[in-house]
Amino acid sequence: xxxxxxxxxxxxxERLDAFLVTSQVDIRYLVGFSGSxxxxxxxxxxxxxxxxxxxxxxxxxxIGDRAEIHIITAEKGYYDWIEELKLTxxxxxxxxxxxxVKYGTYKRLISRFPDVNWIPLADPIGKLRAVKDHxxxxxxxxxxxxxxxxxxxxxxxxxxxxTEKEFAAELEYRMRRKGSERxxxxxxxxxxxxxxLPHGIASDKVISAGEMVTIDFGxxxxxxxxxxxxTYFVGxxxxxxxxxxxxxxxxxxTAIQSAKPGITGKELDGxxxxxxxxxxxxxxxxxxxxxxxxxxxxxxxxxxxxxENPLEEGTVITIEPGIYIPEWGGVRIEDxxxxxxxxxxxxxxxxxxxxxxxVIPVD
Ligand code: ZN
Ligand code: ZN
Numbered sequence: 001x002x003x004x005x006x007x008x009x010x011x012x013x014e015r016l017d018a019f020l021v022t023s024q025v026d027i028r029y030l031v032g033f034s035g036s037x038x039x040x041x042x043x044x045x046x047x048x049x050x051x052x053x054x055x056x057x058x059x060x061x062x063i064g065d066r067a068e069i070h071i072i073t074a075e076k077g078y079y080d081w082i083e084e085l086k087l088t089x090x091x092x093x094x095x096x097x098x099x100x101v102k103y104g105t106y107k108r109l110i111s112r113f114p115d116v117n118w119i120p121l122a123d124p125i126g127k128l129r130a131v132k133d134h135x136x137x138x139x140x141x142x143x144x145x146x147x148x149x150x151x152x153x154x155x156x157x158x159x160x161x162x163t164e165k166e167f168a169a170e171l172e173y174r175m176r177r178k179g180s181e182r183x184x185x186x187x188x189x190x191x192x193x194x195x196x197l198p199h200g201i202a203s204d205k206v207i208s209a210g211e212m213v214t215i216d217f218g219x220x221x222x223x224x225x226x227x228x229x230x231t232y233f234v235g236x237x238x239x240x241x242x243x244x245x246x247x248x249x250x251x252x253x254t255a256i257q258s259a260k261p262g263i264t265g266k267e268l269d270g271x272x273x274x275x276x277x278x279x280x281x282x283x284x285x286x287x288x289x290x291x292x293x294x295x296x297x298x299x300x301x302x303x304x305x306x307x308e309n310p311l312e313e314g315t316v317i318t319i320e321p322g323i324y325i326p327e328w329g330g331v332r333i334e335d336x337x338x339x340x341x342x343x344x345x346x347x348x349x350x351x352x353x354x355x356x357x358x359v360i361p362v363d
Contacts, residue, residue, distance in 0.1 A: 003030050003128065004066065008044055010124050017091040018043035019124075020109075023100040025295045026125040028223060031066040033059050039078050040067065041087050050081050079112045088113050095119045126300030130292055131314040136224060137338055137347075140293065140316055143180070143226035144336055144347045146219040150174035151230070151351065158232060158360055160209045164189035167215075168202035175219045184218030184225035184297050195231065195329035198287055198322060209235040209362045212329045218297060225297045227318050228348050229334035232358045244281070244323050245331050245355055251275040251321040252333045252353075255289060259319065259337060259344035265289075265307030272321040281323045284330075290318040293336055315339045316347075 007030060011019055021027055021040040028034050030042070031049060035058055038051035049067040051059050059069050070081050082088060096109070098120035109118055132140070154171045168187040175183065190200030192211040200214070207213055216229040231248075233241060251272040258271045269289040276285045288304025291297075293316045301307070303317050311317065317339070322332030333353055337344040352358070 002066075004042065004047055006128055007042060007125060010128070011042070011044075011095065014095065014119070014121060014124070016093050016095040016119060018087070019095040020101075021097070021125070022105070023097055023125070026097070026100075026129075029125060029129050029295060032062045032064075034062060034223060035059065041082065043087070043091065046085075046087065048081075048085060048087060050078050079108065082113070088116050091116060093117050093119050095121050095124065097121060097123060097125070099123050123300055129294055129299060130301045131312050132294060132316050132338070133314070136294065137314075137316065139222045139224035140226060140336065140338075141347050143184070143219045143221040143224050144228070145350075146175055146178045146180050146221060147217060147226045147228055148348060148351045150178055150180075150219070151215070151217065151228075155232075155360070158207070158213060158234060160207060160234060160362055163204050163206050164191055164194075164200075164202040164213075165204055167207070167213075168217075171215070171217055175217075178219075179221060180219035181223075182220055184220050184227060188214065188216035188229075190214045190330070191234075193327055193329055195331070196324045196326050198324055198330065198332065207234060211235070212237075212241060212331065214330060214332055216332065216334065223295050225293060225295070226336055226348070227293055227297050227334065228336065228351060229320055229322075229332045230351065230353060230358060231331045231333065232360055234360050235362050237355075237359055240328070241331075242355060244325075245358070247276060247279045247281060248321055248323055248331045248333055249353060249355070252319055252335070255319050255321065256335065256337060256344050256346060259311075259317070259339060261313035261315075261339050261341065262310045264310050265301065265303040266305050268311070268319075269304045272319070276321060276323060281325075284323045284325050285321060286324065287322070290320050290334075292316065293318055311339055313339055313341055319344075 035055040041048040047067040189202035191213040214231045218227040255272040290303035292299030292301030320334030324330035
């Protein structure tokens with residue numbers, strides 16, 4: 001079944017006659033176009049892609065016969081084409097993604113096409129995107145491999161004296177050299193007391209001996225992201241660091257062992273959370289256990305208390321518990337996994353995480 005026919009089934013279930021796709025990620029997912037401008041009309045009769053002249057060649061190459069393609073001009077915009085092609089004729093209920101369409105666009109749609117009932121849905125294509133096919137998993141695997149190799153080559157630079165920003169730049173440079181399209185998100189390098197910030201974007205702070213350093217980073221390969229975290233210790237860790245690192249590692253590996261199709265996001269989150277709570281650090285684990293991963297770094301699946309839906313086979317998620325203590329620092333460990341019938345396959349297994357692997361001796 002093609003992705004378009006899967007999506008047509010969703011439209012049928014929602015009793016929609018058509019759908020106007022405006023998210024570039026969803027367009028890429030449905031018809032393969034990777035440019036940054038365009039609209040896709042999907043109805044049982046017609047799949048029409050509209051874009052501007054910059055993408056004339058690219059859209060024909062990437063989309064092939066999955067959609068008819070028309071090029072907008074200054075005189076003839078998106079809505080003129082929709083009108084000229086009579087796409088809305090006989091269409092009473094047309095959906096759009098309420099998380100993507102801006103209010104101004106919505107107002108224009110209702111004034112331009114007053115006979116259509118414009119129906120908002122929340123990320124309907126996200127539910128399809130959650131389950132990855134073989135090809136998609138391989139792209140994520142590539143993005144993981146690029147990131148892991150780049151970090152392994154950059155780690156010798158993690159020494160007292162380097163700044164967080166310098167380390168982030170060295171890491172991003174190596175990911176790029178290995179084929180990453182761009183960093184999947186702003187690289188986090190948070191050292192010492194800054195490790196208490198779960199999202200501590202690399203700063204000018206100099207890394208010193210005796211500090212923990214949390215590095216959260218990812219590559220993008222053919223649109224698909226990886227998202228990995230390791231916490232290192234530069235120098236000799238004290239008892240408290242070893243204790244907290246051990247708890248986070250146990251929570252993370254136990255969650256990975258428990259991850260399988262059918263478990264809900266809430267249950268999986270609860271398994272890791274209980275270990276951290278029982279160890280007395282529950283109040284310091286303030287975020288969800290993980291999230292879906294794919295064309296978005298935060299793909300549609302939530303791995304946290306609010307998701308009571310079972311996770312499906314083929315879903316790719318991150319598993320990333322952490323403990324963050326203000327003024328002391330923090331530890332997070334994050335891996336990317338695919339849910340297989342018999343359990344979780346860890347895509348980032350080759351990135352070591354035992355205590356002995358993450359301590360960087362300084363002389
Ligand atoms: Zn991350
Ligand atoms: Zn993540």
